[in-house]
Amino acid sequence: MYRSQTLALKYFAAAITFFGVMTLTGLLSSYYYINPDFLFGILPFNIMKILHINTLVIWLLMGFMGSIYWFLPGELGRETAGIRAAEMLFYVFCAAVAVVAVVFVFVQYGGSNAVALWLINQGRKYVEAPRWAALGIVVIMVVFAYNVIGTAIAARKTTGIITVLMIDLVPLMLLYLIAFPAITNMSADLFWWWWLVHLWVEATWEVLIGCIMALALMQLLGTSRRIVEAWLYIEVALVLGTGILGLGHHYFWIGTPGYWLTIGGFFSALEPLPLLGMVVHAVYDAGAQHMKTTNRPALYWMMAEAFGNFIGAGVWGFMITLPQVNLYAHGTQWTVSHGHFAFWGAYACGIISVLYLVLQRVRDLAVVEGQLWKWSFAALNLGLVGMTGALLVSGFVQAFVERAIGGSTLSAFISAQENAWFVDGMVTRFLLAIVFTAGYVVLVWDVLTLGRRVPAAAVASAAE
Amino acid sequence: MNALAALETGLLLGLYALLAGIWGVLFALAQLREMSIFRQSATVAYGLHAVAALAIVLSTPLGLGWKCLIVGSSLAFLALPPMTWRFLQHTHRDGVSQHDRKSSQHTARVVAGL
Numbered sequence: 192m193y194r195s196q197t198l199a200l201k202y203f204a205a206a207i208t209f210f211g212v213m214t215l216t217g218l219l220s221s222y223y224y225i226n227p228d229f230l231f232g233i234l235p236f237n238i239m240k241i242l243h244i245n246t247l248v249i250w251l252l253m254g255f256m257g258s259i260y261w262f263l264p265g266e267l268g269r270e271t272a273g274i275r276a277a278e279m280l281f282y283v284f285c286a287a288v289a290v291v292a293v294v295f296v297f298v299q300y301g302g303s304n305a306v307a308l309w310l311i312n313q314g315r316k317y318v319e320a321p322r323w324a325a326l327g328i329v330v331i332m333v334v335f336a337y338n339v340i341g342t343a344i345a346a347r348k349t350t351g352i353i354t355v356l357m358i359d360l361v362p363l364m365l366l367y368l369i370a371f372p373a374i375t376n377m378s379a380d381l382f383w384w385w386w387l388v389h390l391w392v393e394a395t396w397e398v399l400i401g402c403i404m405a406l407a408l409m410q411l412l413g414t415s416r417r418i419v420e421a422w423l424y425i426e427v428a429l430v431l432g433t434g435i436l437g438l439g440h441h442y443f444w445i446g447t448p449g450y451w452l453t454i455g456g457f458f459s460a461l462e463p464l465p466l467l468g469m470v471v472h473a474v475y476d477a478g479a480q481h482m483k484t485t486n487r488p489a490l491y492w493m494m495a496e497a498f499g500n501f502i503g504a505g506v507w508g509f510m511i512t513l514p515q516v517n518l519y520a521h522g523t524q525w526t527v528s529h530g531h532f533a534f535w536g537a538y539a540c541g542i543i544s545v546l547y548l549v550l551q552r553v554r555d556l557a558v559v560e561g562q563l564w565k566w567s568f569a570a571l572n573l574g575l576v577g578m579t580g581a582l583l584v585s586g587f588v589q590a591f592v593e594r595a596i597g598g599s600t601l602s603a604f605i606s607a608q609e610n611a612w613f614v615d616g617m618v619t620r621f622l623l624a625i626v627f628t629a630g631y632v633v634l635v636w637d638v639l640t641l642g643r644r645v646p647a648a649a650v651a652s653a654a655e
Numbered sequence: 656m657n658a659l660a661a662l663e664t665g666l667l668l669g670l671y672a673l674l675a676g677i678w679g680v681l682f683a684l685a686q687l688r689e690m691s692i693f694r695q696s697a698t699v700a701y702g703l704h705a706v707a708a709l710a711i712v713l714s715t716p717l718g719l720g721w722k723c724l725i726v727g728s729s730l731a732f733l734a735l736p737p738m739t740w741r742f743l744q745h746t747h748r749d750g751v752s753q754h755d756r757k758s759s760q761h762t763a764r765v766v767a768g769l
Binding site: 457464478520 | 656657658659661662664665666668669671672673675676679680682683684687688716717720721724728731732735736739740743746747
């Protein structure tokens with residue numbers, strides 16, 4: 192095994208750990224909606240939410256990096272360039288995340304000054320990590336890019352997938368720099384901030400997961416390189432074609448010129464089209480293999496990725512993407528519902544799929560089977576779909592009662608919060624978050640014991 | 656747009672996209688299994704998608720441009736699964752190895768140039 196692949200295992204371990212932190216903080220965040228006094232004076236809701244969203248970003252990023260470190264040496268036939276620096280930075284990365292989390296929990300907030308900005312919280316949604324940590328992420332991203340590009344140069348070889356990946360790493364690094372400026376004009380600040388949030392998620396990350404899925408498909412189903420590369424080019428072109436200017440759907444209500452209503456609505460309305468192509472592709476691949484593979488969990492999670500992406504990003508996004516509806520829906524639980532489903536479908540399922548592929552190799556399993564993965568697959572997906580359904584109901588209430596009827600006044604906000612449908616939606620979401628958490632626990636148990644469990648029949652025969 | 660219209664429009668748009676997805680999946684299954692039940696179901700799914708599109712055009716307060724976009728997207732949704740399927744068959748039909756080598760050699764030259 193290459194050192195790069197050993198590093199990949201560490202990244203996967205860290206990713207699954209932070210997936211757990213995200214799940215726990217998400218569960219607790221959902222409980223605040225039922226009992227607003229929860230942890231009163233100890234840990235406010237906004238800190239719990241910051242932890243939930245930031246660990247989401249971190250675990251997905253670590254999952255992506257783990258996947259790339261795993262596939263890269265096999266793809267280019269040599270050890271990853273700069274592996275020593277990458278190994279060292281893994282520990283720095285984990286320690287930095289832990290320190291930031293401790294600061295968020297125990298210090299929570301500072302004054303409106305440079306000390307707070309550098310040491311406590313940058314104050315920018317989704318990228319709240321203090322500036323020293325944000326600088327650390329830039330260093331990690333630069334080294335990661337060097338690992339990939341340097342390996343291709345040292346090997347004097349590349350492939351279509353790696354070339355796409357190398358190109359993608361440039362905007363991935365540059366866009367993160369938008370986390371730094373402190374622009375005092377809120378409209379201007381949000382304008383650029385959305386470049387980071389939207390273009391990372393709906394452009395560079397889409398390409399990244401596309402590359403990872405292409406590499407995984409070749410390993411899982413033995414699909415030829417020619418086919419996966421052809422699809423990668425097409426899907427990247429379509430996703431970027433619709434996704435880049437789809438950025439405009441975040442510009443509807445932040446003080447930008449009115450033409451963004453047309454641009455954002457038009458391009459984001461086209462976004463479901465490439466996702467439908469991916470669904471058809473998934474059905475084709477599964478059918479060509481008759482759903483038979485030596486690694487069913489990986490295949491099922493890959494299928495979940497294609498379908499989840501279409502439904503979460505495509506269908507749920509399409510509901511709220513036209514400005515006329517978005518006027519009422521943005522910032523409500525309706526949007527939250529879309530966000531949960533889209534992240535789950537587009538990224539989380541893909542990383543879990545790769546994790547099972549990696550486990551098969553590491554544990555040297557001819558066939559990956561068992562019951563646990565089925566339970567975790569069912570509980571995680573049922574929990575997630577149920578949560579998004581419940582959030583959708585609550586979001587409808589907010590859009591209808593608070594926004595459209597009440598005109599977004601404080602009294603309308605309170606009316607919506609007290610509406611029975613909203614409350615029931617939140618309670619249901621919490622209950623299904625418990626199901627999701629149970630699914631996570633089973634997933635971890637399966638990952639830890641896969642290939643190490645003694646079959647029941649063997650135990651019985653040994654006893655005899 | 657009044658309160659009820661906003662909610663109805665959002666739901667119709669979601670239904671519209673969901674039915675397009677169901678049409679795509681059923682179309683793919685019909686090609687895969689060659690069973691008439693899938694073919695008929697796919698036709699019904701697209702029919703329902705078209706009804707949803709019609710409902711959006713006729714009953715929602717969206718502007719003319721947005722309604723044209725909905726109709727255009729419906730046509731694209733109709734064409735996409737068959738086009739994708741044909742392309743998939745085309746790419747899977749041909750051999751693998753020669754193109755793989757050529758592709759790698761071509762991109763290798765680019766990197767070697769660096």
